[in-house]
Each structure stands twice: as C-alpha cells, then as structure tokens.
Amino acid sequence: MPSLDDAIRATETLLAGLLAGPDPARIRVAWTGGKDSTVVLFIWKALLDHHGLGPVRAINLDTGCKFPEIIAFRDQLAARWGVDLHIARPGVVLDGYPVARDVIACCRDLKIEPLARALRQTGASHLITGIRRDEHPDRAGRLALEPRQDPPHVMVNPILDWTETDIWAFHARYDLPHCPLYDQGYRSLGCRPCTALPGAAEGERGGRDQAKERALHTLTSLGYF
Numbered sequence: 036m037p038s039l040d041d042a043i044r045a046t047e048t049l050l051a052g053l054l055a056g057p058d059p060a061r062i063r064v065a066w067t068g069g070k071d072s073t074v075v076l077f078i079w080k081a082l083l084d085h086h087g088l089g090p091v092r093a094i095n096l097d098t099g100c101k102f103p104e105i106i107a108f109r110d111q112l113a114a115r116w117g118v119d120l121h122i123a124r125p126g127v128v129l130d131g132y133p134v135a136r137d138v139i140a141c142c143r144d145l146k147i148e149p150l151a152r153a154l155r156q157t158g159a160s161h162l163i164t165g166i167r168r169d170e171h172p173d174r175a176g177r178l179a180l181e182p183r184q185d186p187p188h189v190m191v192n193p194i195l196d197w198t199e200t201d202i203w204a205f206h207a208r209y210d211l212p213h214c215p216l217y218d219q220g221y222r223s224l225g226c227r228p229c230t231a232l233p234g235a236a237e238g239e240r241g242g243r244d245q246a247k248e249r250a251l252h253t254l255t256s257l258g259y260f
Contacts, residue, residue: 045196059083061161065164066093066120068105069224074194076091077209093113093119095123098125101226125149138246162183164191164192174195179192199222230243
C-alpha cells in the first residue's frame, strides 16, 4: 500500500501538471468544506502560492440545506486562506420544496444544475474534486482526468487513491482545520436531511441517505462529482 508521502507526491504531480496548461484563474476546486476537499484546497493553494499564481479559486454548492456548522467553517476558512469563493445556490424556492423526496430530482435541482451554472459563470476549464475510490463502489473506476460536457470542462480527481486514514493523517501533519461536526462522530457530510451519524459498524458513508448512495452512478452521469 502506498505511503502517505507517496500519495502526496502523486497528487502534487498531477496538480502541478495543470499549471502548464490553462490559465490557473480558470481552475476551481469543488470545495464542500469537508475533510477531503479541504486537503485538495490546501495542496492546490500551496502550489499556486509557490508559483505566485494565487489566489486559490473554489466553487461551493450551498443547497440551502447544509449544516450551519459547515457553512460557518467554510466562511471562516475562506477568509483565513483568502479563497476566491463562488457560492453556487439553487434556482428553486426552498420554502415548500420536497427536499430528498426524489433523490435524483432533488440533487439535480439543488446541486447539479447550480454546479453547471457556476462553471459557466466562472468560465472554469477544470474542476478539482476531493472524491476517493474507496468511499463508494461507484467511484472505484473513476479517472484522474475526466472530460465533461454541459458545460465543457475537465474534472480533476487528484486524491482518488487516498484512504480516509490518509486524509486524517494529512490533516494532523499540516494541522489543517476541520468542521467540528467530525468531532461529534460524523465521517461524511452532506445535506442535513440526508446525513446522520453513522453506526459503529457502518462504513464512512453509512450515515448518508442510502437511496441517494444507490443513485450515485446516475447523479455522476448527470454532472455531479
């Protein structure tokens, strides 16, 4: 099994390769405020800073159903790190909206369409994610670079081969901040109606809405990461 140092080097090599291509101002991190995408944001920010190419730019999907703790963490860290943050919000009125009743329709309205709109508005050519192969079977076959359409961009997945243990080891090594919900026992954070504390015997995403988990392949095909 690769060491954490090996994982870091592979991630840095992939991301450094992006600097030889498009305008860095057109590269955005899909930053949820979660543990994984915060690692990606930190590594990408360090590369940009090293080359004098900041600020780091990110897109955050604010569905209107997020935990207040993750919103507060996002805003505080964005200010501290000087993140150029584009917050993507849904175009539907949430008052009376049937959140999570139909997981495909809900994620389309609250996440997928706002993400596509944000990519167009920011002119992003690349979107860097914090997804990992081991967190879900449907992500096991994902690629490091994935061309996408509507709008055209490349989805970059630089920590695919990291483990949950790698993520927390990196947080500890570099003293990265994290949302306090993790200290309460959450291991994967989504919208409030679709996220619960996982049981002791459950996997990392055991607290996620299982209907949505089963639909992840469909959601990915529609444009989600």
